[in-house]
Amino acid sequence: MQPINIVVLVDSIAALSKGTLSDNVHLTDDHSLSQGKGTAMLRTVCCPGQWLRWKVLAVDVQSPAVIAGIDFLPWDDVPEASGVDPDIDRYVMPRWRAWTGLVPCDTPPGRYRYRLALQMGSGGQSVIFINSPSIDVLG
Amino acid sequence: MARAARSAETAAKPAPKPMPAPKPGSVRQATNVMALVDVVGALGSGTLARSLFLFDNNRGAGSTGHGTGSLSTVAQQDDVVVWTTMALECEAFARLQLVEIDSAYAEYVALDAGAFSETPEVYWLATILKPLPVDGVPYRLSYRLGSADVPYRAVVESRLVPPPVAVAPPIPAQPDEPALDPSQEDAK
Amino acid sequence: MGQQLGIVVLIDIPAAVESNSLAGNIWLVDNGGWDGSTGEGSPDLVCAIDVTDAQLDPGNAVLNWIPIGIGTIPINIPQTFFLYDDDRRALAQRPLPALHQGIFPVRIRNLVGDEVNIKHPGHLLKEAPRADPQMLLSAQGFVDPGTARFKRTGESRVAQPGDQDLVYYPDPAILRIHGEALDAGVIYPAQYGSPEMFSRGLYWSASVNPNLLGLYRYTIEIALYYSRRDADGRVVDDWVILSHDAWIKISTGAPRNGFPAVTLDLVSNDAGAQGA
Incomplete structure (x- = not known):
């Protein structure tokens, strides 16, 4: 199976100005069946046992953007939200992280949302999260 | 990218004619206070502390604090001080919103603001009306950054100050000492 | 490719021309403060470049130098302003x-x-x-400049009573970047043309070799332009070339996968061949 590449495109300055990633982040991937490409509500279609690879790009060439964390939400009814991440100390050197994950082979089919946190610069308001993107695991 | 040597002539008159011997006079000066704003740093930390760098082109006359958030710019009567802005990141937006001077100092400076013609670049301009007080005129800068809704205000104030006093006053002779020879006095 | 680093070089041109030295008249600021650059706003800038992600994400770090004269027209103003x-x-x-x-x-x-x-x-x-x-x-058009202020007394050789000292200093231009960092093969600078309507469309940019770690010095040679009146009252343009040293520091960290249960051999980028 081919690995799936997921690209996160972020307008760092707009995100930092407004304190939210809604309307400022656009995700897309290279699987033909994925829904919501180019929006924050990307649903990446994948299979158990497949590799997923996240990468972030900032729209402005001189603005920083690094993925601070990707955490799959334990249940599905968490309201969709985006804002400044209050607890940034738990992200240790996000600069040094690669985000390549394997969908476990025993994953039941379904939609799994994840909380994507991006760090743009440094400071108390530099990490912003959004929890609307998801992966769609096929049976 | 070296330019051609002194043959480049920029005078408006086609035929140069010798100017009359000029009279030296005191020079009124336009001083530029340039602010370099780290927009991402300010937005990420929520403050302009450590993200505002101020510079002016009057260090020769005694301005201090270049490269920090608090600048003391030397200005004299009839001088003009012009504030301009540059964002550190080439695609970031930063605009000087306000130069905040307390009304107690209204007699010293006349403030004006405008934009370079046909551009959205904003400048603020202060004309110095009379010699500045010894402690200077403090001011605070506020900026609109990125698409943030609220302006960001500098955390420390900067000042317009009078020129530093150059010559130390002569030391008076003590009663039991001979009077000092003028050449032995401290001079700056 | 990650964030491009921009280094703004600010120069007090009258003071530098008068003292024929950049010492005390030059300051550097870059946008890598969040990543560890030190000396922001001082002449001794050390640009910190973390090349950990060069192994993960092919593409070299890029440095850009922007020379600015304090007191010149802001660089966002297009060149048509000067007509x-x-x-x-x-x-x-x-x-x-x-x-x-x-x-x-x-x-x-x-x-x-x-x-x-x-x-x-x-x-x-x-x-x-x-x-x-x-x-x-x-300045609408090229305002006829007064004398460059060479004397600390502030007296101008050509002064009309009631005039301000109109002296025009164009933005400085970087002529050359050389030094230890180039000799060691750490940075590869070149001058590029840009459609941007400032600095006559030229700017210096360099790509960074991520395989050499350490602290390296480089030297920038800058031309400062000014206009002055000669003895006949004609305005002439002149320039002086001065140099300044700065540093870059290249370091790397410990690459890890963000998903803790996965161990990944990051030397090879081919994730499909690895196992958990």
């Missing part, structure tokens, strides 16, 4: 009027087929923009 009034009108006009009298009709068509009335072109400015004499930084 004389009649040059500005000429730009606003459409094609050149025909030189032949009476053979061609007064109304002609331009290249795209629009009718143009040569005698009364519709695109002229209705009134000439007025230059504000107070606002010396808004």
